[in-house]
Amino acid sequence: MPADTQILIVVCVYLALLLGLGALAGRRTRSAEDFFLANRSLGAWVTAISSTASSESGWVVLGAVGMAYVDGVAALWLAPGCLMGYWVNLYVLAPRLRKVAADKGALTLPDCLVGLFGDRGHLLRGAACLVMLCCLAGYLAAQMTATGKALQGVTGLDYGSGVWVGGAVIVVYTLLGGFRAVAWTDFVQGLIMVFALVLMPILALAAAGGYGATLDGLARLDPNLVSLGAGKSGFALFGFLVGLLGIGLGYPGQPHVITRYMAAASDQKIRQTQVIGMVWGVLVFYGAGLLGLAGRLVMPELGQPGGDPEQLFPLLARQSLPPLLAGLMLAAVLSAIMSTVSSQLLVAASTVSRDILEGVFRLNRTGKASVLAGRLAVLVLGILAMLVASQDVRLVFWFVLFAWSGLGAAFGPVLLLGLFTRRLERVGAVAGMLTGFGVTIAWKATGLSDAVIYELVPAFFLAGLVALGVSAVRLRGRPGAA
Amino acid sequence: MSGGISIWTHLFLVGVPAAIVVAAVLHFALRGRRHAG
Numbered sequence: 001m002p003a004d005t006q007i008l009i010v011v012c013v014y015l016a017l018l019l020g021l022g023a024l025a026g027r028r029t030r031s032a033e034d035f036f037l038a039n040r041s042l043g044a045w046v047t048a049i050s051s052t053a054s055s056e057s058g059w060v061v062l063g064a065v066g067m068a069y070v071d072g073v074a075a076l077w078l079a080p081g082c083l084m085g086y087w088v089n090l091y092v093l094a095p096r097l098r099k100v101a102a103d104k105g106a107l108t109l110p111d112c113l114v115g116l117f118g119d120r121g122h123l124l125r126g127a128a129c130l131v132m133l134c135c136l137a138g139y140l141a142a143q144m145t146a147t148g149k150a151l152q153g154v155t156g157l158d159y160g161s162g163v164w165v166g167g168a169v170i171v172v173y174t175l176l177g178g179f180r181a182v183a184w185t186d187f188v189q190g191l192i193m194v195f196a197l198v199l200m201p202i203l204a205l206a207a208a209g210g211y212g213a214t215l216d217g218l219a220r221l222d223p224n225l226v227s228l229g230a231g232k233s234g235f236a237l238f239g240f241l242v243g244l245l246g247i248g249l250g251y252p253g254q255p256h257v258i259t260r261y262m263a264a265a266s267d268q269k270i271r272q273t274q275v276i277g278m279v280w281g282v283l284v285f286y287g288a289g290l291l292g293l294a295g296r297l298v299m300p301e302l303g304q305p306g307g308d309p310e311q312l313f314p315l316l317a318r319q320s321l322p323p324l325l326a327g328l329m330l331a332a333v334l335s336a337i338m339s340t341v342s343s344q345l346l347v348a349a350s351t352v353s354r355d356i357l358e359g360v361f362r363l364n365r366t367g368k369a370s371v372l373a374g375r376l377a378v379l380v381l382g383i384l385a386m387l388v389a390s391q392d393v394r395l396v397f398w399f400v401l402f403a404w405s406g407l408g409a410a411f412g413p414v415l416l417l418g419l420f421t422r423r424l425e426r427v428g429a430v431a432g433m434l435t436g437f438g439v440t441i442a443w444k445a446t447g448l449s450d451a452v453i454y455e456l457v458p459a460f461f462l463a464g465l466v467a468l469g470v471s472a473v474r475l476r477g478r479p480g481a482a
Numbered sequence: 483m484s485g486g487i488s489i490w491t492h493l494f495l496v497g498v499p500a501a502i503v504v505a506a507v508l509h510f511a512l513r514g515r516r517h518a519g
Binding site for chain 2: 073076079080083212215216219226227228271272274275278279282286289290
């Protein structure tokens with residue numbers, strides 16, 4: 001049987017498995033709490049691996065590998081940066097967020113914020129929904145674009161068909177099984193990702209002569225490739241390091257990631273989630289980095305004009321593995337992308353149906369109507385994202401540029417301050433969210449991200465300061481204020 | 483280990499991830515014992 005056919009069979013089996021999990025989860029979905037939060041019943045492995053898999057899109061198997069290929073050892077600063085984000089999420093945020101969400105009966109991030117600060121005239125819920133939809137809309141369309149391109153590369157489908165086939169699978173399993181389907185499929189996808197990012201660097205390092213020979217080979221190519229500062233100095237080095245380490249600041253504000261902690265079954269599960277999540281993160285980030293480093297020696301042609309270092313992972317899999325295993329590796333690329341899309345799609349749908357229709361307009365508040373509204377929102381938003389992606393509208397990529405930072409700066413500081421201090425109140429929280437979102441856009445649009453520093457860093461800290469400042473003014477003189 | 487590469491590079495590539503994994507496992511084990519106690 002030709003290799004391409006075998007790869008195609010593996011990918012089809014993988015897509016069928018996702019649909020099967022969606023159908024299975026759908027049979028257990030009866031209430032709004034089921035559809036939006038799996039009835040707060042997730043075990044430790046599913047909570048840990050589904051949350052971490054949904055936070056890493058195709059960026060980790062394609063972009064991070066390519067970055068290590070181009071910049072060498074210094075690119076691996078992103079690993080401690082992201083793992084600091086994991087640490088904050090798993091050890092600081094998750095236990096408190098799970099407890100608050102359960103106490104307040106919160107199903108979504110805006111629910112949680114309203115539970116923490118109260119709301120009047122839907123100011124807080126409205127601002128949170130606005131920021132989430134602005135960021136997630138572009139993010140979703142861009143991830144659908146990535147799904148189409150990945151399916152095009154793996155199966156030979158044309159790009160438009162890739163978008164519709166991949167998008168349809170995601171929409172169907174999300175629509176059927178809601179949060180439970182998304183968590184289960186993300187769990188399977190996370191396992192495939194970590195298997196691939198352990199196996200591929202081992203193969204690449206072996207092909208390059210081992211760990212020591214890889215570093216020696218890189219040093220011979222260019223000593224800067226084994227330097228911790230990539231040969232940079234002064235402000236350039238500072239900006240480079242802050243840019244990579246600062247990525248971690250975004251994690252506590254990603255609604256599609258942190259809602260998994262709200263769905264964990266107990267505190268005991270969260271404690272197990274912590275260790276599983278950290279080990280998964282170490283394997284994935286260092287695996288991607290080591291693959292990029294060894295890949296520079298194994299496939300030097302990707303660094304030449306016309307080559308694309310971000311294609312190292314799929315090309316090396318096809319070149320060095322038997323077709324069935326190569327198919328599984330290529331499914332890992334799809335997994336990385338699809339796990340993020342389904343999680344974002346569900347969060348966007350919950351924003352529309354739960355927060356806007358139910359929370360603001362008081363519609364569909366019974367269990368069955370709420371689930372139906374959630375499913376319709378998944379369907380409509382999914383089709384819209386596929387339509388935009390199939391047209392390959394360039395504007396969406398402008399939204400993606402600030403989506404991670406916008407969500408991270410808008411929600412991270414407000415959520416952390418709200419969960420751990422009593423110094424924040426409703427209007428301060430809204431001011432902080434809008435500041436984080438606004439500074440991200442302004443910083444990016446004026447080119448300061450490239451010229452000075454990664455936009456998330458100033459936006460995150462300014463959002464926290466504004467939230468605290470406005471709250472301090474409003475709380476002054478109130479009895480019992482902290 | 484290769485001769486011409488700085489010890490810091492080795493620590494960065496091998497020591498940091500190993501330390502993170504050990505810390506996470508130890509934290510889990512010690513908290514588990516405390517809860518059991």
